[in-house]
Amino acid sequence: MTAYNDKSGPFTHAPTSVRLTMATVLMALVPATLFDAWLFGWPAIFMFLITVGSCVLLEAGCLVLSNKPFHPSLGDGSVVLTGWLLAMSLPPWAPWWVGLLGAVFAVVLAKHLFGGLGQNVFNPAMVGRVALLVSFPLQMTSWVKTAPLGSEGAPSFVEALGITFGHASGFDHVSAASALGYVKTELSRGVPVDVSSQHLPDLMDMVLGMHAGSFGETSAVLILAGGLLLLARRIISWHIPVSLMGTLFVLGSLFHAVDPGRYAGGLFHLVSGATFLGAFFIATDYVTSPVSKRGQLVYGFGVGLLTWIIRTFAGYPEGMAFAVLLMNALTPIIDHHIRPRVFGRTYKGEPLPLKGEK
Amino acid sequence: MKLFTVRGGVHPEYRKERTAESAIVALPLPEALYLPLQQHIGAPALPVVAAGDLVKKGQLLARAGGAVSAPVHAPTSGRIAAISDMTAPHPSGLPQPTIILEPDGKDEWAELPEAIADPLNASPDVIRQRVAESGIVGMGGATFPSAVKLNLGTERKLETLLLNGAECEPYLTCDDRVMREFAAEIIDGARIMAHALGAPHTVIAIEENKPQALEIIRKAAAGLADVVVVSVPAQYPMGSERHLVQAITGQETPARKLTADLGVVVHNVATARAVHHAVRFGKPLLSRVVTVSGGAIAKPQNVEAPLGALVSDLVSFCGGLSVPPRRVVNGGPMMGQPLPSLAVPVVKGTSGILALTAEEANEQPAEPCIRCGTCVTICPCGLVPVEMSAFIRKENLEAAARLGVRDCVSCGSCSYICPAHIPLVHYFNYAKGRLNDLDREARKTDQIRQLVEGHNVRIEKLAQARAAAAAAVAAAAAAAETASTTENRGEA
Numbered sequence: 001m002t003a004y005n006d007k008s009g010p011f012t013h014a015p016t017s018v019r020l021t022m023a024t025v026l027m028a029l030v031p032a033t034l035f036d037a038w039l040f041g042w043p044a045i046f047m048f049l050i051t052v053g054s055c056v057l058l059e060a061g062c063l064v065l066s067n068k069p070f071h072p073s074l075g076d077g078s079v080v081l082t083g084w085l086l087a088m089s090l091p092p093w094a095p096w097w098v099g100l101l102g103a104v105f106a107v108v109l110a111k112h113l114f115g116g117l118g119q120n121v122f123n124p125a126m127v128g129r130v131a132l133l134v135s136f137p138l139q140m141t142s143w144v145k146t147a148p149l150g151s152e153g154a155p156s157f158v159e160a161l162g163i164t165f166g167h168a169s170g171f172d173h174v175s176a177a178s179a180l181g182y183v184k185t186e187l188s189r190g191v192p193v194d195v196s197s198q199h200l201p202d203l204m205d206m207v208l209g210m211h212a213g214s215f216g217e218t219s220a221v222l223i224l225a226g227g228l229l230l231l232a233r234r235i236i237s238w239h240i241p242v243s244l245m246g247t248l249f250v251l252g253s254l255f256h257a258v259d260p261g262r263y264a265g266g267l268f269h270l271v272s273g274a275t276f277l278g279a280f281f282i283a284t285d286y287v288t289s290p291v292s293k294r295g296q297l298v299y300g301f302g303v304g305l306l307t308w309i310i311r312t313f314a315g316y317p318e319g320m321a322f323a324v325l326l327m328n329a330l331t332p333i334i335d336h337h338i339r340p341r342v343f344g345r346t347y348k349g350e351p352l353p354l355k356g357e358k
Numbered sequence: 359m360k361l362f363t364v365r366g367g368v369h370p371e372y373r374k375e376r377t378a379e380s381a382i383v384a385l386p387l388p389e390a391l392y393l394p395l396q397q398h399i400g401a402p403a404l405p406v407v408a409a410g411d412l413v414k415k416g417q418l419l420a421r422a423g424g425a426v427s428a429p430v431h432a433p434t435s436g437r438i439a440a441i442s443d444m445t446a447p448h449p450s451g452l453p454q455p456t457i458i459l460e461p462d463g464k465d466e467w468a469e470l471p472e473a474i475a476d477p478l479n480a481s482p483d484v485i486r487q488r489v490a491e492s493g494i495v496g497m498g499g500a501t502f503p504s505a506v507k508l509n510l511g512t513e514r515k516l517e518t519l520l521l522n523g524a525e526c527e528p529y530l531t532c533d534d535r536v537m538r539e540f541a542a543e544i545i546d547g548a549r550i551m552a553h554a555l556g557a558p559h560t561v562i563a564i565e566e567n568k569p570q571a572l573e574i575i576r577k578a579a580a581g582l583a584d585v586v587v588v589s590v591p592a593q594y595p596m597g598s599e600r601h602l603v604q605a606i607t608g609q610e611t612p613a614r615k616l617t618a619d620l621g622v623v624v625h626n627v628a629t630a631r632a633v634h635h636a637v638r639f640g641k642p643l644l645s646r647v648v649t650v651s652g653g654a655i656a657k658p659q660n661v662e663a664p665l666g667a668l669v670s671d672l673v674s675f676c677g678g679l680s681v682p683p684r685r686v687v688n689g690g691p692m693m694g695q696p697l698p699s700l701a702v703p704v705v706k707g708t709s710g711i712l713a714l715t716a717e718e719a720n721e722q723p724a725e726p727c728i729r730c731g732t733c734v735t736i737c738p739c740g741l742v743p744v745e746m747s748a749f750i751r752k753e754n755l756e757a758a759a760r761l762g763v764r765d766c767v768s769c770g771s772c773s774y775i776c777p778a779h780i781p782l783v784h785y786f787n788y789a790k791g792r793l794n795d796l797d798r799e800a801r802k803t804d805q806i807r808q809l810v811e812g813h814n815v816r817i818e819k820l821a822q823a824r825a826a827a828a829a830a831v832a833a834a835a836a837a838a839e840t841a842s843t844t845e846n847r848g849e850a
Binding site for chain 2: 005006007008009010011012013014015016017018020021072073076078116117118119237286287288289290291292293296335339340341342343344345349351352353354355
C-alpha cells in the first residue's frame with residue numbers, strides 16, 4: 001500500500017472551489033444581463049461580447065508572457081467575471097475600442113502587473129471603467145434611450161455592427177441622460193433637485209430598469225435578485241451591501257430632509273446609478289475588500305460615504321467606481337487594523353483577565 | 359440548559375451513519391501485540407519486564423517514567439518476545455521502543471488491585487492513585503495522563519466536570535457507541551471523577567446528531583441531581599475543550615490558562631468508562647474502541663481492540679480494503695494524523711482508523727488565494743488564516759506569531775473550507791513546530807551563555823584569588839626579608 005503522509009490534515013474537504021464561487025457569481029448576473037441585452041439591443045450585445053472576449057484573450061496573453069500555466073486562472077472564470085462586470089459598467093452602445101481598451105486597463109494594468117489572480121490591489125473592472133471615464137468622457141457618458149430588441153427604432157443586426165465598429169452617426173439623436181447625470185446638470189443650471197427629478201422616470205421604472213444608463217446599472221430589481229442569490233448561497237455576506245446602501249440611504253434621506261432643493265433623496269440614491277450593482281457585485285469583490293466582517297462594515301460605510309459625496313458635490317454624476325477604488329486603497333490598512341478578537345484574548349492580544357482578576 | 363454560541367466553525371459531511379448503527383465487536387486476539395512505551399503525552403514509560411518473561415493479563419509491563427507519564431499493562435497473557443524499536447503510529451514513521459507480546463491464547467488475568475469500595479466516599483487521592491496506576495489517559499485522542507488532570511482540583515475550587523461526548527469529528531462513532539452500550543459505566547466513572555476533582559456538578563455534553571446516545575445517557579442519568587445531560591449543536595469543532603466549555607458556561611478560557619481556572623475540567627466519555635473499570639474492578643486500561651471506517655474499508659464498524667493490535671489486523675478484521683485508499687488516517691479526518699503504514703499498533707489515543715478514498719479526501723492542487731475571507735469567518739479561534747499563511751510562506755514566523763499562530767488549535771476548519779484548497783493548517787503546524795524549535799534553540803543559547811558567563815566569573819575569581827595569594831606570599835616574603843635584615847642589623 002502506498003501511504004501518503006506528505007501533509008497534515010484535514011483529509012476531507014468541503015465541496016468548495018474558486019471555479020464554483022465564480023460560476024455562482026456569473027449565474028447571479030445572468031438575469032440582469034439578459035434583460036439589459038434585450039433592453040439595449042444588438043449594439044449592447046456586441047459591446048458585451050467584445051469586452052468579455054478581450055479580457056479572456058488578454059488574460060491568456062499575460063499568462064503566456066509571465067510564464068504561468070493557463071490553469072487555474074483562465075479556467076476558474078475569474079477573468080470572465082472581470083470582463084462581465086466591466087461590460088456592465090460601460091455605456092451599452094460603446095464602440096468596440098472602448099471595450100478593448102477597458103479590458104487592457106482592467107486585465108493587463110490592474111490585474112497582471114500586480115501579480116495576477118488574488119494579488120491586485122484595485123478592482124480590475126473599476127480600474128477599467130474609471131480609466132476610460134477619465135480618458136474618454138464623451139463616449140463614456142453617451143447614454144442611449146432604451147430601444148428593446150424587436151421594438152421600433154431598435155437598430156438591426158447590421159446597423160448594430162455599424163454602431164459598434166463604424167461611425168454610425170444616425171443614432172446620435174437618441175442619446176439621453178442618466179438620472180444621476182440629469183439631476184446634476186439641471187442643478188448646475190440652477191434647477192433644484194426636487195424640480196428636476198419630476199422630469200425623471202418615476203422610481204418604479206428606475207427599479208425595473210426602463211431608463212437610460214450603463215449596460216448593467218439599469219435593472220435594479222434583477223441586480224438585487226442576483227445579489228440576494230449570492231447572499232443565499234453565502235458567496236457574499238450582508239456586511240458590505242448593507243453598510244454601503246445604508247450609508248447612502250441615510251445620508252441621502254438626512255440631507256434631502258434638510259434641503260430638498262439641493263440634495264436628492266435616499267431612495268433615489270439607492271435605485272439610481274450603479275448602487276445595487278456596486279453594493280452586491282463590485283464592492284464585494286473578494287480580492288480587493290477586507291477579509292474580516294467588521295472590516296467589511298467599515299469598507300462598505302466608506303464606499304457609501306464617498307459615493308454620496310462624489311454624487312453630491314463632485315464633478316461626476318456617479319461616484320461608485322471612484323469610491324470603490326479609493327476604498328480598495330484602504331483595504332490593506334483596514335485589514336491591518338481591524339482583526340477579529342483571538343479566542344481567549346483581548347483585542348490588543350493580551351490574555352483575557354480571569355474573573356475577579358484585574 | 360441555556361447554551362452559549364461559539365464563534366465560527368464548519369459543518370462537514372459527517373458520514374457517521376456507516377458505523378453508528380452497528381454494535382461494538384471485539385477483535386480476536388492477534389498473533390502479537392506491539393506496545394509502544396510512549397502512548398501518552400509526557401515521559402515514556404520504563405519497562406519492568408524483559409524479553410522471555412511470561413506475563414498475565416493486566417500485569418504491569420512498564421511503569422510511569424515521570425510525574426506526567428502513564429504505565430503500560432499487558433492486554434492479555436503471554437510471553438514478552440522482545441523489547442525493540444518499531445515504527446510508531448506517527449506521521450514521521452520514526453521508530454520507538456516497543457514491548458512485543460506474544461499472546462498464549464489463555465487470556466489469564468493477573469492478580470488485580472482490589473476494587474475501591476464505595477469510591478464516592480473514598481479519598482480523592484486514592485482514586486487518583488488508582489487512575490494513575492491503571493495507565494488511563496485522555497481517550498478522545500489527546501492522551502494526556504488522566505490522573506494528572508484529576509489533580510487539578512487540589513489547588514483550585516472546581517465547579518464542573520464536563521464530560522465530552524461531542525464527538526464532532528466526521529466518521530468517528532466510537533464515543534457514540536460506547537455511550538449507547540455502556541451508559542451506566544460512563545455515568546459511574548463520571549461521578550467518581552467528579553468526586554476526585556471535588557466538582558459538585560457534572561455536565562455530559564453530546565452533539566445533537568447523536569439522539570440515541572443522548573436518550574440513553576439521559577435515562578441512565580435520570581434521578582441523579584448532580585448530573586446534567588446537554589445536547590450541543592453539531593458544529594465542528596464543538597469537541598474542542600475550550601470551545602465546549604464556552605458553549606456550556608459562556609466563558610472564554612483566557613490564553614495560556616486552563617479551563618480549570620474557570621472551574622471546569624473536561625474529560626472524554628471513554629475515559630470515564632476506563633475510570634469506572636479501574637476503580638470498580640481494578641482493571642487497568644487494556645483495550646479501546648476504535649472506529650474503523652472510510653470508503654476504502656469493506657465492512658466499516660466499531661472494534662474493541664486490545665492495545666498493541668496492528669492497524670492491519672483491524673483492517674483485515676473489517677473485511678480489508680475494498681479499493682486502494684488515498685489516505686490512511688489515525689483519528690478523525692479533520693484533526694487525525696496520516697499513518698505511515700498499516701503495520702503500526704493501535705495505542706491508547708487511537709479513536710479511529712480511516713481508509714479514505716481519493717473522492718472522500720477531495721484533494722486538489724492549491725490555487726492562488728482569492729481573499730474570500732471565509733477562513734477568517736469560520737476560524738473558531740478568531741485568527742486570520744489568510745494573513746498568517748502568507749507570512750509563513752515567506753518564512754516570516756515572527757509576524758505569524760504576532761498574529762497568533764500559536765493560538766491555533768489546528769482544528770482544520772480553514773483548510774477544509776478554503777475554495778482555493780490552500781493547506782492552511784499545514785502551514786500553521788509547520789510554523790508552530792519551527793517556532794518551538796527556535797524557542798528551544800533560544801533557551802539553549804541562553805543556557806550556554808549563562809554557563810559561559812558563570813565560567814568566566816569563576817576564572818576571574820580564580821585569577822583574582824591567585825593574584826591575591828601571590829601578593830600575600832610576596833608580602834610575607836618581603837616582611838620576612840625586612841625582618842631578617844633587621845635581625846642581621848641587630849646582630850651586627
